[in-house]
Amino acid sequence: MNDLKDSIALVKEALASAPPEPGTIRKGARKVPKKVEKVTKKVTKVAKPEKAAKKSEKEVDENVVTLAQLAAEAEIAPQSARVKLREANVSRPEGRWQWPVGSKALKEARKIVGLEG
Numbered sequence: 691m692n693d694l695k696d697s698i699a700l701v702k703e704a705l706a707s708a709p710p711e712p713g714t715i716r717k718g719a720r721k722v723p724k725k726v727e728k729v730t731k732k733v734t735k736v737a738k739p740e741k742a743a744k745k746s747e748k749e750v751d752e753n754v755v756t757l758a759q760l761a762a763e764a765e766i767a768p769q770s771a772r773v774k775l776r777e778a779n780v781s782r783p784e785g786r787w788q789w790p791v792g793s794k795a796l797k798e799a800r801k802i803v804g805l806e807g
Contacts, residue, residue: 755796757787764803771803778802 761771772787780799783789789796800806 753791754788755791757799760799760803760805764805766803774802774804775799 757771757775758768761768764771775787780795780802783795789799
């Protein structure tokens, strides 16, 4: 019974004392090793240029017109162009919003987006 009373008294004292200052480490808290911090920094630095390189390396097919090209030509956002196409119940050809040059589907998409046939 005395042990319980002593424990309660210790808890009350701890609660009554001032809280620790921000940034101080309490007993039993773990620090992140510096090696882990260095590795994460290196990974983020390496990953960003790779993404930019992949975007710039995309090959442009001259026989295909993409939604982005139509949107730029119509001076609207690509998202708006997609919304217009979906509202007109146009299905995406082969899973992407792109059409062969000179096709009927391209002419229809151009009209829906707001461009002349």
